[in-house]
Structure formats: structure tokens, C-alpha cells
Amino acid sequence: MGNEYMNVSGGHKSSKTFKQQSNLITDIKALVKSGVLIANALPVFAGFWLALHFTDASFGEFWGSFLLTMAGSTLVMAGALILNNWYDSDIDTVMDRTKHRPTVTGSFSLKTVLRIGIGATIAGFILLLFTTWETVFYTWIGWFTYVVLYTMWSKRRYTLNTVIGSISGAVTPLIGWSAVDSAIHIVPLTLFLLLFIWQIPHTFAIAIRKHDEYKAAGVKMLPVVHGMDVTKRQMTIYVATLLPLPFLLPALGVPFMVIVTILNAAWLVLSIRGLFTDEHRKWAYWNFLYSVNYLTIVFMLSILVTLPIFD
Known part of the structure; x- marks a missing residue:
């Protein structure tokens, strides 16, 4: 009986420890916005890879710079995202997402979050000083x-916060x-422009889906201030401005230009359809999904077409 009790007790302790570790990992992923962080790391990698290709440099020459760049930029981006969480903790209590x-939830104190954000930022820049x-x-x-x-100045004041915030994500291939x-x-300059434009309809799609939450939190997103129709028209215009960009990248080859042009045209069709529907949130959901997959395909494709087997 005693041995059975000890085994059950040990099992409970083990289960509790596992749950605590799982919760900690979940909290850390939320703190650094892991999905956003990964999405920003991909263009950094693509920019590095493409630079090697176009300068005829070997990875062996730059493996140290690669590690420093990826680690340093990821830490700085994580620091920025953590500081965004720290600053926005008041409005985050209002929004379901x-x-x-x-x-x-209080899993981390705000003072701790601030320290982690500043620490990650400083550590990242120290690594980048060696690049x-x-x-x-x-x-x-x-x-x-x-x-x-974006976070401290424009997000709660101006609908242009989306445009301002888009600059931060667009610099990743330049890094x-x-x-x-x-x-x-x-x-890299064209990829910067593509990312800058892409982020605006992508963010507007989120803002339409979460309109009520942003309104309750007092965040000046475009659909909250100027309504759905204005937002959908602007989304369509921004998506349309993506159309010429593949033709600035003949260096990446005809297949790249054709595939990205098709992706742009399909997104434009999807955006135009939104002008004729009242199902705003459903349409915005499909726009969001399309934009996420669009970004992944474009940057993975830019890497793929420059692999040695395609030379």
C-alpha cells in the first residue's frame, strides 16, 4: 500500500511539473509572439541567402556572420515584441485575442517583462556589432x-499606425x-517594398476581424475610425500596388516573376470581391490566411530559385 501511494504521489508531482513547464513554454511563446518572430526571421534569412548568391560568396566565408546576424536580429526583434507586450498590457486585458x-494573466510581472525586453534588445545589438x-x-x-x-506613439492615436508599423517588418531582408x-x-530594396506594402492589407484584415476588440480597447485602427468600406477600398489599392514588383526582380528568374504575379493577381481578385460583400469578417479571414501563405511562398521561392541546382 505504501509503495502504491508513493507511486501515485510521484505521478501527480511529475504531471504537475510537466504542466508547469508546458505553461511556461506557452507563456514565453506568447511573450515573444513566436508566430510573428518566425515570420520576421524568414526574410532575414532570405536576405542573407540572396546576398551570398548575388555576390558569388560562399556560405563558408560568412558562417560566423550568419550566426551572429540570425541570433542578433532575432533577439532584437524578440526584445521589441516583448516591449510591445509590456507597453500594451492595459489594452491587452480588453481584447479576447x-x-x-x-x-x-500575471505569469510574469511587468517589471520582469520590461527587463527581459531591454535585455534581449541589448544582447541582440551586442551580437550585431560584430557584423x-x-x-x-x-x-x-x-x-x-x-x-x-508604432507602439508608444501612433498605435493609440492615428490610423496611420499601420503604415508606420509596416516599416519595422520591411527592413528584415535588408538586415x-x-x-x-x-x-x-x-x-533587397524591392523585397523591402514588397514587405512594406504586404503588411498593410494583412494588418487591415486582422483589424476588420477584430474590429469590436480594437474599438473597445481604443486603438485607432482604420476600420474602427473610418469604417469597413474605406478599409476594404484601401486594402484593394495596396494589393494592386504589389503587381509591378515582380518585374523589378528579373534577376530571380522568369518562374519567380510569373508565380509571384499570379499570386498578386489572385490576391487582387480576392480583395475586389470584398467590395461587393457585407460579410466583412469572413472575407477578412480569407484575406488574412491568403496573406500569411503569400509571404511564406514568396520568400521560400526566392530562396529556392537561387539554389545551385537552378543555376
């Missing part, structure tokens, strides 16, 4: 735009490329 973040000044500069632009200009060579090049 954010009320389970550890800054709301190039241009890499540090683009990373700083991304961090400053997201934390100061990766500049670790190898100057990013003043048509390929």
Missing part, C-alpha cells in the same frame, strides 16, 4: 519604428543582405 498573454554597421542600422530602424513610433554586402541593391 490578447487577454491570455502572460502580461495580462556590419549597415546591419546594425537597419535593425535599429526596425526596433525604433516598432517600439517607439540579412547587409551582413554580406551593401543592401543598396534592387533585390
